[in-house]
Amino acid sequence: MANCPSLIYLDSKRMKNDFDNSEQMQAQINEAIASKHALVIRGGRSKDFLGRKVGCTHLNTSAHRGVTKYEPGELILTARSGTPLQEIKSLLAEQGQMLAFEPPSFGAKATLGGTIACGLSGPRRPYAGSARDFVLGTKIINGKGEILKFGGEVMKNVAGYDVSRLMTGAYGTLGLLLEISLKIMPSPEQEATLVFDYSAEQAIKYVNQLASQPLPLSAACHFNNKLYLRLSGLTVSVNAACQELGGEVLSDAESFWEKFREQQLEQFQTDKSFWRISVPPTTAPLPLSGNTIIDWGGGLRWLASDEAPQTVRNTAQKAGGHATLFKNHDGFGEVFQPLEPAIKQLHINLKRAFDPHDILNPGRMYLDI
Amino acid sequence: MSQQTAIPEDQQQNKQREKRRQVVADLAPLLPKECLLHTDEALAPYECDGLSLYQSTPLAIALPYTVEQAQQVVRYCHQRQIPIVPRGAGTGLSGGALPHEEGILLSLARLNAILNIDPQARTCRVQPGVRNLAISEAVRPFGLYYAPDPSSQIACSIGGNIAENAGGVHCLKYGLTVHNVLEVTILNAEGELVTLGSEALDSAGYDLLALIIGSEGLLGIVVEIVVKLLPTPQQAKVLLAAFHTVEEAGDAVGQIIAAGIIPGGIEMMDKLSIEATENFVHAGYPLDAAAILLCELDGIDTEINETTGRVNEVLLKAGAYQIRVSENDQQRELFWAGRKAAFPAVGRISPDYYCMDGTIPRKQLASVLNQISERAAHHQLRVANVFHAGDGNLHPLILFDANQPDDLDRAHQLGNDILELCIAAGGTITGEHGVGIEKLGGMCSQFNDLELTQYHAIKAAFDEHGILNPGKAVPTLHRCAEFGHMHVHNGELPFPDLPRF
Numbered sequence: 075m076a077n078c079p080s081l082i083y084l085d086s087k088r089m090k091n092d093f094d095n096s097e098q099m100q101a102q103i104n105e106a107i108a109s110k111h112a113l114v115i116r117g118g119r120s121k122d123f124l125g126r127k128v129g130c131t132h133l134n135t136s137a138h139r140g141v142t143k144y145e146p147g148e149l150i151l152t153a154r155s156g157t158p159l160q161e162i163k164s165l166l167a168e169q170g171q172m173l174a175f176e177p178p179s180f181g182a183k184a185t186l187g188g189t190i191a192c193g194l195s196g197p198r199r200p201y202a203g204s205a206r207d208f209v210l211g212t213k214i215i216n217g218k219g220e221i222l223k224f225g226g227e228v229m230k231n232v233a234g235y236d237v238s239r240l241m242t243g244a245y246g247t248l249g250l251l252l253e254i255s256l257k258i259m260p261s262p263e264q265e266a267t268l269v270f271d272y273s274a275e276q277a278i279k280y281v282n283q284l285a286s287q288p289l290p291l292s293a294a295c296h297f298n299n300k301l302y303l304r305l306s307g308l309t310v311s312v313n314a315a316c317q318e319l320g321g322e323v324l325s326d327a328e329s330f331w332e333k334f335r336e337q338q339l340e341q342f343q344t345d346k347s348f349w350r351i352s353v354p355p356t357t358a359p360l361p362l363s364g365n366t367i368i369d370w371g372g373g374l375r376w377l378a379s380d381e382a383p384q385t386v387r388n389t390a391q392k393a394g395g396h397a398t399l400f401k402n403h404d405g406f407g408e409v410f411q412p413l414e415p416a417i418k419q420l421h422i423n424l425k426r427a428f429d430p431h432d433i434l435n436p437g438r439m440y441l442d443i
Numbered sequence: 444m445s446q447q448t449a450i451p452e453d454q455q456q457n458k459q460r461e462k463r464r465q466v467v468a469d470l471a472p473l474l475p476k477e478c479l480l481h482t483d484e485a486l487a488p489y490e491c492d493g494l495s496l497y498q499s500t501p502l503a504i505a506l507p508y509t510v511e512q513a514q515q516v517v518r519y520c521h522q523r524q525i526p527i528v529p530r531g532a533g534t535g536l537s538g539g540a541l542p543h544e545e546g547i548l549l550s551l552a553r554l555n556a557i558l559n560i561d562p563q564a565r566t567c568r569v570q571p572g573v574r575n576l577a578i579s580e581a582v583r584p585f586g587l588y589y590a591p592d593p594s595s596q597i598a599c600s601i602g603g604n605i606a607e608n609a610g611g612v613h614c615l616k617y618g619l620t621v622h623n624v625l626e627v628t629i630l631n632a633e634g635e636l637v638t639l640g641s642e643a644l645d646s647a648g649y650d651l652l653a654l655i656i657g658s659e660g661l662l663g664i665v666v667e668i669v670v671k672l673l674p675t676p677q678q679a680k681v682l683l684a685a686f687h688t689v690e691e692a693g694d695a696v697g698q699i700i701a702a703g704i705i706p707g708g709i710e711m712m713d714k715l716s717i718e719a720t721e722n723f724v725h726a727g728y729p730l731d732a733a734a735i736l737l738c739e740l741d742g743i744d745t746e747i748n749e750t751t752g753r754v755n756e757v758l759l760k761a762g763a764y765q766i767r768v769s770e771n772d773q774q775r776e777l778f779w780a781g782r783k784a785a786f787p788a789v790g791r792i793s794p795d796y797y798c799m800d801g802t803i804p805r806k807q808l809a810s811v812l813n814q815i816s817e818r819a820a821h822h823q824l825r826v827a828n829v830f831h832a833g834d835g836n837l838h839p840l841i842l843f844d845a846n847q848p849d850d851l852d853r854a855h856q857l858g859n860d861i862l863e864l865c866i867a868a869g870g871t872i873t874g875e876h877g878v879g880i881e882k883l884g885g886m887c888s889q890f891n892d893l894e895l896t897q898y899h900a901i902k903a904a905f906d907e908h909g910i911l912n913p914g915k916a917v918p919t920l921h922r923c924a925e926f927g928h929m930h931v932h933n934g935e936l937p938f939p940d941l942p943r944f
Contacts, residue, residue, distance in 0.1 A: 145806070148700075148804055170703055203618065204644065206650055221893075226869070226871050227804065228834070228874070229802070229833075229835060230619065230802045230834045232607065232657045232871075232876070233878055233882070233889055233890075234886065234889075234916075235657070235662075235898055235901050236608070236621065236656065236658075237901070239650055240650055240654045242653075243649070244650075259705070260700075260703035283563070286563070286565055287674050288674045308746050310745040310748075311742065311745065311746040314743060314745050354641075354642040354643050355564060355643075356563050373644040374644070394641055395643040396647040398647070412647075417651070418648075420904065420905065423903075423904035428897070
C-alpha cells in the first residue's frame, strides 16, 4: 500500500531503457587508476563547451539511466546520472511538479548528472534556490574506485559532511555521480510575465525593491531596455501582484522563458567572448563594453564582449563577484575566476582527498585540480 | 589499560594541572585578563552544552572580544597542536561543544555585533555570537526576517547554527541554514582568515560554503557571516487539526503536499506530548486526540484565505474530526505555544528526558512510531513524540529518571534503538541537532568504513593535524569496530567515553 507508490509513476514502458551501469563504470575507473590514464566524464555531451578542454579517454554515463524513486507526496526523486533531464522534467510535469532550480539543458540529450555536476540553475534561482539547494543525496564513485553514498532521501539530514552539495558544480573532478536524490516542488498554479520599459540601472533598482516585498516573484531579466518580470504561485496571488505592479503582460511567456533559459534568444547569439558574471544582485551595470543581458534579478550578467579577460575578471571581483568564460573560447586558458591562494589550497587538498590519482576530469575546472 | 602501564590518578591530575598552568601562562599575554578562564569555578559552567549527559573540563576557556584575539588563540593552538573546541551559545543538543580535556574551549559568544544590514540587497552581516532571533529583530523595521528558526532561537547563536546546519519549524518551505547563508569567514586550523561564498549568489570553484555549513566546527571556526533575509509574509494563519489515529494525521500531511501546497510549517504531536503541553500552557489542544497537526500558512491575505480553505478540505477528507483556524495573531501564537513548549512540558512530567532527532521518509511515520512504542515498552520507558511532519524530522523525547539506578542506561539503549529504526526506515540519525559526541555510534551504522574514511580525508584537507573539535561528528574506524562488536554481542553499550586517537 503506502510503501510502494513509486511504482505508479514508474511503469514498465517508461523503465525499458533503465540500466544500472555502475559496475562497468567502476571497472573503467579502476582500469584508469592502474594505467594512470585520466578520464573525461561525459553524459549527453550538451555541455562539452563548458569549462576547460581535457584529455581524450571518455567515461560515458549515458547508459546508466533510470529514475529509481519518485514519490510526489514526499517531494523526492532519485535518478541515475545518465537519465535524460527531459525525461525527468516530463515525469514531474505529469504530477504537477518541477525542478524548482529550473536548470537549462543546452541540448536535448542533457543528463541529470551533467546538470548537477555543472551546478547550473535557471532564472528561478534567486527566488527558489540553486541546484545545490535541492540536492539531498548522492551516490558517487571517487577517484579510488570506491562507491560511496552521502546524504539521503530525506529533507533534513546533518549526519556527516555535506558531500552531496560539494559534488554539485564540481564538474566531476571529485567524483563520478552515480545517483542523485533531489527535493522536488509543486509547479505553480499560475504564471504571468510583465514587461516594463526600463534601463538596466532602473531595472536593477526596481527588481531589488520588489524582492524585499512579499510578492510571488519567480524570475527577472533585462535586455534591450526591457525588464521582464515573472510571477508564479496561486492564481489569486499572481493576479493580485499583476494588478499591483502594472506593466504589459507578455503573451507567449512560457516560450520566452524557455528560450531565455536555453540561451536561444537572438540576444544570446554572438561570436565574441561570452561571459557569465555573477555579482551581488544590487550591483549597478558593470563598466564593461559589449552587450549585457541581466538575469537572476541582477545577480547574473551575461556579457558578449571584446574586453580583455583580465579586465572582465577584475571588474567582477571588484563588484564582489566572479566571471566565467562561458562560451566562445579555445578551452585551454583560464575559464573560471582564479582562486585566492588559501581557497586554492583547499581545492587542491580536497581533490587529493577524493581523487588522489588525478583520474576524474583533471583540469576541467582549473589546471591543477 | 593494563595494571603495569596505568598512571596513578593523582599523578595524572598533577600532569593535567601542569598542562593547564603552561597553557594559561602562554595565553595570558594574548588576551585581556577577563577573557581567559581557568579556575575550577570558572570552568564548571562550560562542562557541557545543551546535552548535559556528557561533561568534561577543558584546560582553559578563551572568550575573545575580537576576531584578532580569537585568531591569536587559534594560532597558538596550531603551533602547539592543542585541540580547540569552538562554542557558541552552548544550546546544542548533541554535545558538539563538549570541551576536550587536553584542549582549549573557544567561546565566540562575545563576538556578538550586527555589523551591517543591507535592506536593498536583503542581507545582514553578523558576528557568530549574535543570537538567531536578534537578527530577525534587527531587520524587522525593513519588513525582512531571517527564516531558519530553531526552537532555541531566542538563545542560540548564528555561529552555532552554521556549525550544525540548524533547521526549525519552517524548513520545508524556507530551507535550512545552508539555504539561507551567503558567505562565511572562518579561521582555518592555522589561524588564517578564509572567506567562503560571497554576496553574489554563487562563487568560483567548489561549493566550500555548503561543505562548511553543518561541519560541526571540524573544518574551521566561523567568525563572520552574511545571511540572506526574506520579506516578512503579510499574514500567517494556523490550522489545528485533531485525529483519532497517528496514521490519519501522517497521511494528511502527504495529501496537503500532494495538493500542491507547501505550508510555512507543519508539525505533529502525539497523545503524550499533547497531554503534557496542554496541562502546562493550556493552548486548547484536544485531549482526546491520538495526534494533532499544526499547519501554518503564510503569504498575502488573498492567498491565505484561498489556501486555508483548500487545506481545511484536505484535512477533513483525511479524517480530521476537529479543525480550528486561528482567527488572529494572538490565537495563532497560542496554537504554537503548546508546540514550542513541548520540551519543557515533558520536563514537567518526567525528572529527565532525552531528545532524539532522526529523520524518516514521512510515509514510514506510523510504522516507525509503532516500533518506537514497542521498543519503549521493552525498555520500560515512555516516549513523547513531536514531529516536524513536513520534512520527516522526528523528535522522540525519552522520559526517564536519572536517579533510578539503570534508567539512564535504558534511555540510552532505547535512543540507540530509535536511531537504528530511523536508518532501517531509509532515514538518518540526525535531521538538525548534529552528531556531536552523542551519535558517533549511529554514524557507524549509517556509514560504512569507506565513507567514514572519505570523511576523515575531508577533515584532513582542512585540518591536517586534527586540532579543530577532534573526536566529534565522525567516529574513528577503531571506535566503529568496537561499537559494532559490543552492539551485536550484548546490546549493552556502556556510556561512551571520548574516542581514542
